[in-house]
Amino acid sequence: MIQSLTSEQIAIVLEANLTGKADGPLVSQIVIDSRNILQPENALFVALKGAKFDGHDFIEEIHALGVNVFLVSTHYKIPSKISKSAIFIQVEDTKQALQKLAAYQRHLFQGPLIGITGSNGKTIIKEWLGQILGQQYAVAKSPKSYNSQVGVPLSVFGIEAGHQLAIMEAGISRPQEMEKLANILKPQLGIFANIGTAHEEGFDSMEQKLAEKAKLFESCRFIIYRKEHAKIGQHLISVFESEKLVSWSDGIGADYVLTVKKEEDKSKILLIRPDMSVFTFHVPFTDEASLENIRHVITAALTLGMDPKLIQEGLNHLKAVDMRLTLKPGVNQSLIIDDTYNNDLAGLRLALDFMAAQRPKKRKILIISDLLQIGDISQVYEEVQKLLNYHNIDFLIGVGEDIGSLQGRLGFGSQFYRDTEELLRNLDLEFFDNDLILVTGARKFGFEAIVNLLQQRIHGTTLEINLNALTHNYNFFKTKLLPQTKVMVMVKAFAYGGGAAEIANHLQQLKADYLAVAYTDEGVALRKEGIRLPIMVLNPVQESFIHLQQYDLEPVVYSPPFFRELAKFCHVQQTVMKVHLDLDTGMHRLGFEEQHIADLLELIQKYPQLQIGSLYTHLVGADEEIHHDFTVGQLKLFMSMADEIVSKLDYVPLRHALNSAGIIRFPEYQLDMVRLGIGLYGVEVSGRFDSHLKPISTLKTTISQIKSLSKGDTIGYSRKGVMDQAGRIATIAIGYADGYDRRFSNGKGYVLIHGKKAPVIGNVCMDMAMIDISGLDEIKEGDEVVIYGPTISLKELAERIGTIPYELLTNISSRVKRVYYLD
Structure with a gap:
């Protein structure tokens, strides 16, 4: 923070009520998460309400950590046991108050502030510009991609008194959000990166989204944009005075002409300035996105009066890396x-x-x-x-x-x-x-050399898991549930191919209530990796009973004989074990049927060693409208069977029936808990909310070799691939042993290289596949190849070969390296 404040000063700024002890500490840190409290004696905890949890629920716990000042809602009932030892600043809306306090701190900052918005590239522009300007100024930047209604205020609190310049990004997903961010940031220099389809569902039109984003620049002295982005230029010209607009372009007619000449692995950027002087910049990349982003950076640095030679010194250390x-x-x-x-x-x-x-x-x-x-x-x-x-x-x-x-x-x-x-x-x-x-x-x-040395040397193909996307999907489904409904997450089959330990750990951070695995050894592996959440085991076997006990795992019990065997084990071991009863209402796979209920109730009475943790059933066709009546029948039968069992118990187990599709289609049956599976991983099988979920995984490989072939040449085993005309093929480092299905052979599948489609040609081999890159320019050996991810629909790929997304996800071999990131 630029200036520490007393509780009384904060209350005055926010026009808020102040209760609690007098003579509070100076506040120099604003926190919204108990994990980020570095100096509790000088922290203000802001209780925000989100999809996952309400910050008010953690106030007593955070007070125990040493925090004494809290920004809370006027609806919050202050606990009597801490009412005299803590200070409470009460407001109607804590998020609005957080923004208002950030606006006050921003007002205290005397240096220039650069505001960046757009659809893509905001974070990279900010980071690169920060590095360039950091040679001359003490720069404050938004951490990572902190550009939301909460992220922007937190970024502002990161500006310290010693900073000379600040760079902040702002992102919105619906109308009327940017006014709030603009009121906080009030930038003097603005950069409009581009306009794309991200968050398009939140706006009536592209024009509305453009107009909303441009509201960030109302206080700007200068606004930078690329002239080739015609819609952006037209809007800015219609709204702002021409003296404020700074355009750049590949060709003449802009304030800064920045022409690119690409070489093999680098580019030259020829600058022609308004006074017709010329300077050549050298940058270490050739892809269009990086070249656009870096020209925004160069233009901004020049607009701030930075010497081109100093800009080039900063460019010498840039690389086209993921900022994550x-x-x-x-x-x-x-x-x-x-x-x-x-x-x-x-x-x-x-x-x-x-x-x-x-x-x-x-x-x-x-x-x-x-x-x-x-x-x-x-x-x-x-x-x-x-x-x-x-x-x-x-x-x-x-x-x-x-x-x-x-x-x-x-x-x-x-x-x-x-x-x-x-x-x-x-x-x-x-x-x-x-x-x-x-x-x-x-x-x-150049620390990437250290990472390269320390990395495990395994197969070059990688499966990247976006933990932010996983969080987004989890929160989306939470919004469909009542606050009291628990969430069990399926992490069986190596977490649908994503890697059970890391995903389970992230779910533990998200405060999921339960995990479910298929087999006991999967649960044992999670326990050995430090996972503490309750774990349900769907397919336990008698040989694993001792491990269930040893690692505090909760087995599914699905038949009278299995109930007896497990109960006898617990009797001999003199232990009590929590179990989950599978009730068969139509799947006809495993589970107690209606005729088993009487026997089951006798067993429950006879063997109290088994405590019933939950009752559940599997829905057969919750994702398809054609099975609506059958699904409703399943749910009603389950309720009837569950009621009969619970009536004979002196405690009430949890009840759960809904899978990912069921959460969407039958929310009235969410009961005590739901089981979140494929939806968490970005696939919404009912098709109703496809655009609301984010794919969490991207399967990537590289080009091993490129060959030029003549018309009629054949490719691969059995000579199944045939060149219709002269062209080029590329061999990529992935095959069916990695989980790339052989049914993608001979044009059924395709991949993306530099965003362009390349069909599979010939048969997919065990460790390799060949793709046709005829007509695709600027492709070279070593280039990245996307097999599936946000830009290639997993559902579409599955449909092409007559399967389901589950199979493609779970088939990814363990030899494929998993990489997890926060973007």
Whole structure:
């Protein structure tokens, strides 16, 4: 924060009621999550209500951590036991109050603020511009993609008194949101990146979305845009004075002409300025998206008066990398958190928070470079030291001149090196063993070389899991449920191919109520990885009874004989085990039928060692309208059977029947709990809310080799592929042993390279497949190939070969490396 405030000052700013003890502390930190409280004695906790939980529910817990100042709703009933030891600032709407307080802090900042909006590229433009301007100014930036109604205020609170310039991004998903963000940020310089289809469902038209986004710039002195984006230009010209508009273009007629000449792995950008002077920039990429983003950056830096030579110095350290936190398998059973572009305190805080949320390992190791922030160096590293102690780091490896100031001041082991090359020469891979390793550094240090060295050497094809998309999908389904309805999440079959341990850990962070696995060994593996949530085992066997007991797993019981066997085991072991009863209402797979109920009730009375945790049934066709009446019949039969069982118990088990499709189609039957499966992973099988879910996984591989072939040449086994005309094919590093279905052979399947379709030609092999890239330009060996993901519908691919998305997801081989990230 730019200025610390007393509780009384905050109450005045917010025009709020103040209750509680007098003489409160100065507030210098605003938090909305108990995991981010670094200095509780100086923190204000803002209780926000979201889809997952209500912050008011955690106030007593957070007060116990040492926080004494709370921003709460006027509807919140203050607990008597903390009413005299804490301060409560009461407002009608805590989110609006958070925004109002952020607007006040923004008013105190005297330096220029750059506001960025658009559909794509906002975060990359912000990060690159921050690195360029950071050579001359102490820069504050939005952490990652903090651009929402809550993210923007939190970003503003990250501006400190020593910052000279701020760069903030703003994103909206519906009308009337941007006014709130614009009122907070009030930027002097604006960048309109582009306009695309993201969040289109929230607006009546593309024109409405464009007009809403442009509201960010009402306070701007200058607004930067690309002239080729005609709709953006037309709108800006119609709304703003021409003196405010700064255009750039490939051709003449703009304020800045930035012409690109591509080379093999780099590009030249020829700048012709308004005064007709010329300068050539050199950038290390050739793809169109990066070239557009970097020209926004160059134009903004020039508009701020930065010397082109200094801009080029900054460009020398840029690379076309994903701006995201990524979790990767490492050597000796370690896990690596890749944050190899970060260079400021705000990013370090987020990376350490992400580290804290991962499943436990033997040690927490941080590999970090100098933080390239102009300002008070001693104050920056004093803050770093506090962060490391708060997050219980076990070992630090520092690279650079400034980070060495921590030497001798840490209460744990450390090593320091002058540069990355010296570290690489001395890095002993045997030092790492089952550790959690955060690698975070400024671009100039080239820390990707460290990540490459530490990564587990396995198959090059990767399955990327977007944890933010998973969170989005989980929250979407939560909005369809009553607050009291519990959520059991299916993580069987390696979490639908995504990797059970990491996904289960993320669900634990999201406060899911239950997990479900198919077999006992899956549950045992999760327990060994530190997963504490209750786990239901769908298909237990007698041989696994001892493991069910040992690892506190809850088996499904589906027949009288199985009930007896498990009950006898528990009797011999003198233990009580929670179980779940599967009631067969029409699936006719496993489960107690109506005629079994009498026997079941006798067994429950006879064997109290088995405590009934829940009663449930499987719906046969909840995703299809044609089966509506049958599904309703199943649900009514289940209710009848469950009522009969519960009437004989002196306790009430949970009841659950709805799967992902059932949550959408039959919300009136959500009962006590629902079972969320394929919907969590981004597939909405009923088709009603496809656009509301996000695919969480992207399967990628690379081009191994490119061949030029003549008309009539054949490709692959049995010569099934035939060239209709002369052209080129590419061999990609994925086959049916990786889970790429052989039915995609001979044109049934296709992949994307640089966003362009390339059909499969010939038969899919065990470890490779061939694709036809005839007519596709600028494709080379080593290029990335997308098999499926946000840009290729999994449902469409499944339909092409007559299967279902479940099969494609669960078929991905364990030899395919899973990579997890927050975008």
